[in-house]
Amino acid sequence: xxxxxxxxxxxxxxxxxxxxxxxxxxxxxxxxxxxxxxxxxxxxxxxxxxxxxxxxxxxxxxxxxxxxxxxxxxxxxxxxxxxxxxxxxxxxxxxxxxxxxxxxxxxxxxxxxxxxxxxxxxxxxxxxxxxxxxxxxxxxxxxxxxxxxxxxxxxxxxxxxxxxxxxxxxxxxxxxxxxxxxxxxxxxxxxxxxxxxxxxxxxxxxxxxxxxxxxxxxxxxxxxxxxxxxxxxxxxxxxxxxxxxxxxxxxxxxxxxxxxxxxxxxxxxxxxxxxxxxxxxxxxxxxxx
Amino acid sequence: xxxxxxxxxxxxxxxxxxxxxxxxxxxxxxxxxxxxxxxxxxxxxxxxxxxxxxxxxxxxxxxxxxxxxxxxxxxxxxxxxxxxxxxxxxxxxxxxxxxxxxxxxxxxxxxxxxxxxxxxxxxxxxxxxxxxxxxxxxxxxxxxxxxxxxxxxxxxxxxxxxxxxxxxxxxxxxxxxxxxxxxxxxxxxxxxxxxxxxxxxxxxxxxxxxxxxxxxxxxxxxxxxxxxxxxxxxxxxxxxxxxxxxxxxxxxxxxxxxxxxxxxxxxxxxxxxxxxxxxxxxxxxxxxxxxxxxxxxxxxxxxxxxxxxxxxxxxxxxxxxxxxxxxxxxxxxxxxxxxxxxxxxxxxxxxxxxxxxxxxxxxxxxxxxxxxxxxxxxxxxxxxxxxxxxxxxxxxxxxxxxxxxxxxxxxxxxxxxxx
Numbered sequence: 001x002x003x004x005x006x007x008x009x010x011x012x013x014x015x016x017x018x019x020x021x022x023x024x025x026x027x028x029x030x031x032x033x034x035x036x037x038x039x040x041x042x043x044x045x046x047x048x049x050x051x052x053x054x055x056x057x058x059x060x061x062x063x064x065x066x067x068x069x070x071x072x073x074x075x076x077x078x079x080x081x082x083x084x085x086x087x088x089x090x091x092x093x094x095x096x097x098x099x100x101x102x103x104x105x106x107x108x109x110x111x112x113x114x115x116x117x118x119x120x121x122x123x124x125x126x127x128x129x130x131x132x133x134x135x136x137x138x139x140x141x142x143x144x145x146x147x148x149x150x151x152x153x154x155x156x157x158x159x160x161x162x163x164x165x166x167x168x169x170x171x172x173x174x175x176x177x178x179x180x181x182x183x184x185x186x187x188x189x190x191x192x193x194x195x196x197x198x199x200x201x202x203x204x205x206x207x208x209x210x211x212x213x214x215x216x217x218x219x220x221x222x223x224x225x226x227x228x229x230x231x232x233x234x235x236x237x238x239x240x241x242x243x244x245x246x247x248x249x250x251x252x253x254x255x256x257x258x259x260x261x262x263x264x265x266x267x268x269x270x271x272x273x274x275x276x277x278x279x280x281x282x283x284x285x286x287x288x289x
Numbered sequence: 290x291x292x293x294x295x296x297x298x299x300x301x302x303x304x305x306x307x308x309x310x311x312x313x314x315x316x317x318x319x320x321x322x323x324x325x326x327x328x329x330x331x332x333x334x335x336x337x338x339x340x341x342x343x344x345x346x347x348x349x350x351x352x353x354x355x356x357x358x359x360x361x362x363x364x365x366x367x368x369x370x371x372x373x374x375x376x377x378x379x380x381x382x383x384x385x386x387x388x389x390x391x392x393x394x395x396x397x398x399x400x401x402x403x404x405x406x407x408x409x410x411x412x413x414x415x416x417x418x419x420x421x422x423x424x425x426x427x428x429x430x431x432x433x434x435x436x437x438x439x440x441x442x443x444x445x446x447x448x449x450x451x452x453x454x455x456x457x458x459x460x461x462x463x464x465x466x467x468x469x470x471x472x473x474x475x476x477x478x479x480x481x482x483x484x485x486x487x488x489x490x491x492x493x494x495x496x497x498x499x500x501x502x503x504x505x506x507x508x509x510x511x512x513x514x515x516x517x518x519x520x521x522x523x524x525x526x527x528x529x530x531x532x533x534x535x536x537x538x539x540x541x542x543x544x545x546x547x548x549x550x551x552x553x554x555x556x557x558x559x560x561x562x563x564x565x566x567x568x569x570x571x572x573x574x575x576x577x578x579x580x581x582x583x584x585x586x587x588x589x590x591x592x593x594x595x596x597x598x599x600x601x602x603x604x605x606x607x608x609x610x611x612x613x614x615x616x617x618x619x620x621x622x623x624x625x626x627x628x629x630x631x632x633x634x635x636x637x638x639x640x641x642x643x644x645x646x647x648x649x650x651x652x653x654x655x656x657x658x659x660x661x662x663x664x665x666x667x668x669x670x671x672x673x674x675x676x677x678x679x680x681x682x683x684x685x686x687x688x689x690x691x692x693x694x695x696x697x698x699x700x701x702x703x704x705x706x707x708x
Contacts, residue, residue: 042367042392043371043392059706060703061703062685127534149533151688234536237479238688239684240681251677256677257385257672257673257674261674
């Protein structure tokens, strides 16, 4: 009896959390998928109606803007954060003084919530309060920096705030990666008289490939589920120029009483996440074998 | 004896403080009220109702859910209804009342309405919003008028301009102000504010008939008409009168610009009056109010919808609440606090200011002329999905270089897609 319990203990301990996850994650994914196929408005209805909600979704110009913004934001946010993070990590890796303090300073933005980041950047970028007003105050009367209120440029302000927040975190990841490269190889390369840039491009960075992948996955899911930053920084505006799929879904579900539409947009968002994560999982699982 | 004392003490307490007493006598009226009136004047207004209710021996359970202009409260309501435990009364307005009725969760308060003669004291257009399939299911609290133009009297005087009575006059006045370095139109770049501006222009330029066919009946012909193009062109002109820094600005900050004389005009509902009054300004002297050019009256009526509840105490509470909401005393005190006018037409307006008197007079006129119209931007004319689709187009046009031709096409497509 005791032996049996001992053998089953891990399963028993894991069972509640497994059941909870099955219900609260996969159960509700299924529920959302179901609702996305119905004509639900204010309250969920359960008669299947086909793909009408998806048709409406793809006919909505606002959804097109949201997807386009996700592409712009996602690519720039991930790209710039990784480039900047790598650069900062390499610079910090030069055995400089006060490295610990600097590292903490760069990592600190990650400790802030996106709402705080968004609100602070809203003030910094506001033409009447922030950078533009300051430079004008110095006497450069013709200076303008109105990205925040320009519908074509507003999405880039979201990128700026996002990069400011995330690049320190990416730097910390990369710094750990740089430190984990076998110093013997680097020393051998230095003895052979190979220039430092070459050491980085040919030895250190290639051996950090797994770190790049992790950083990419973390940033990609941050980008896709990004919501609070946009709400705090631009409120989706001007107009709906900075809408992202998550803010679109929120508007449909909670402001407009259009649950079916919200559910279908949520399903599309999930598919985008899968498109990013599944190849990663696949490669991970395959290499383990 | 002892028991009696306790009872007396507890009812005295409820009289004085409006406190909640659990486990009181069975037939005592009970209500649970879900609302989002939590800020200053609004909270005070609800407290009036709460006090009246407890004076009549009822127990009031307050359920204020603030945030998101009612979005948070609606989410709470949905959860309560789905779990089969709806609040007694919920702050709801416009077609949302009928939308909830179609879910089969509203109750019938026709006996109260008939006993109190509601039909005789409410304008017909407003009474229609309170009925579900012919039966009364909601009680109106107030009437906000949306199509107001507010102005700083001193700024207008310095510029030598009068309150405009046509859009041509408005545009000329605005250009003059712009020349003087004053922002002609104070506006906040939030979607609902853009929509407010838009509906005022639709009514004012196109007239009541056009407003009804475009924004109430959603007639595709009207949505794509030349008249609608003219509306979008006027919106483009108005965009030129707004300062560059307007994105995301709250409406009350825009009102503050008019109060301080930084801006000349604001087009906003009569809740803006509260800001002027709170700043110590007098209507007619420091600031001016005028209805937008042309005939018509756009209303935004707050109301409480009554949800299906079981138990005698709750049903009694619901009926008492409905009676009190429509009672002349509450209608007067509430609206004096809120800046709106009573929904009942037989309440004396002695204590109200000149803007409210104009509002009430023009409401009566418009009701007769058939131009008393529901505001689309404030959820009185259309359901959420359709209103949202129109707002998307309006705000996209206002915040970009889109042409009027493109805008009307987008408008017709968006409305069709939202059905």
